[in-house]
Amino acid sequence: MTLTAIADHAFDAEVDVRYAAQMSSLGSLADDVLGDLARSRAGLVSTSESPAIAEALTLFDAIAASIDASSSLWRESGLGDALRRMAAAPAATSNGSAADGSASRLAGTRRALASAVTGSATEKELNELEHFFDAVSTATLETAVVAMRGRGQAKSWSTI
């Protein structure tokens, strides 16, 4: 934390690291879900036995419960918010309808997770989960790599 938002933006080292840590956390969850989905397709484990899929469903339940602004008044922005923003990003607009485009996508993923937790997910739902979490995994890894790129290394000819 800093005294002013000016400092928050001007001195980005800590901000970048915090953001990278948050993205890593979200990405690790996505990787675990994808790993368990792959093992379930290999017949090694049932999706109903996957702690990662159960955790993901809990996260989506939390997102569903905090879908309006009143829940943001008294808590720090968390992983659910980051995930919601990621889902909303392509459709973001400035007139307040940014969340609308992603809402059905998040609801669909939540339904698919709920089916997977009970071991009753259809092929279409499994595909949907793989598609969604692969996108999260890729995006979070890219973000973390960009945020951490060049740390501790020379950044231009003048520093070599």
Next chain:
Amino acid sequence: MPSGRGGHLATLTRHTLERFYAEVGLIESAITQADSLPEGDPKTRILANAARKFERLGPQLGILHIVVSRYRQAIDRSDVPVGLQHLVGVLMADVLITPGDPLINLDPDDNYSTVDLVDLLDRILDRGLGAKSEYTKPHPIAFNVPALDPANALLSPLLAHEVAHSAVNQKLLAELRNKDSGRTEQLLLSHLQKSGLDLTSQAAIEWAERFFGWCSELLCDAVALALCGPSFAWAFAAYLPPSTVAALNTHPPLRDRMAFHLAGLDLLGWTPLMSVHSPGVLAWMRNVSANPALTNSAEEAFLREAVEQLRAEIFQVAMDHVSYRLEPGDFERVADEAIVGLRAGIPWVEIGDSVLSTWQLVLAGWCASFAERGDAEISLVDASNDAQYNALLVKALEMSSVVLAWRGDGNATA
């Protein structure tokens, strides 16, 4: 290394590395399991997933590397005055809820700020649900202070605001929410309706998140005011001169905060003392804070009204949290002698039977600087930039800690 000199950073680093080793073990198990499968799509998927997890460990280890490389020199450091170390110790004891281990970091740019490194490192390998940390030792808390001016005693109240963030996140915001009883939500709804928005819009979420930021900052300011009295408001005005630029961001505008500081100091009973020691500076602060730079946006109207209706509760929550509030009456009993001593360049800390506390000394330092330099806003900046004078104050803080430790051992009479 004993707690109190940053040695717990090593403990936390080992704890984090063990989590990395466990992660690698899990990935290797997945690969071994995949090796037993026939060639085909499932095996390829599992191995690709393992490769992705290995790749993710790179930036994750990078975060740990940054933390260790940035703060390692702050462990057991002996190049900052004892007075500053004592002050940080007092702050941690008075404000933090969970035990902490301070790292005084001389930082070229990220100051003043504090970071709970457990909070940061726990996020690296978490799976998203914010599970309670398994780390149970004292949290290494980084105090980022100006690299070229780490022991600026007059600006040290700024650290009180920073340390308060930890307590605010852990407890005080929840207490404020209980006192709010849904009023802010009603206000938000009412302002959104005026703008043709509803609670589910992205703009509404941004308004709410900004309200969260404003409340957090004002709670921290209130804690610092309760601990340090007028010193915090003067340090704040010296370090962050009140801007005339109208803008909305995660922190309330500087002039609004100055108004908040004056209201809090009045509530705490400090106005008479400020009228005696710095009537000119007080008049300047009242004038500046009464003329905020406005954006005239709907969001600004909501934010201002929301924090205004919670102002009394913010101060109440902060005052209830601070165990050793600086009291005007206590300070007035020792102020004259302390100020005379400091103006003479003598770090007096024993007055009668009393030992000047950390924040009494800093406040006496400010009052003495007004007496010496004149009662004008320029003295705020001049005094805080006076390295020699700040060194005297830090020496006084050191002497105070020595006397208190001596008396604590029973080797001195009260």
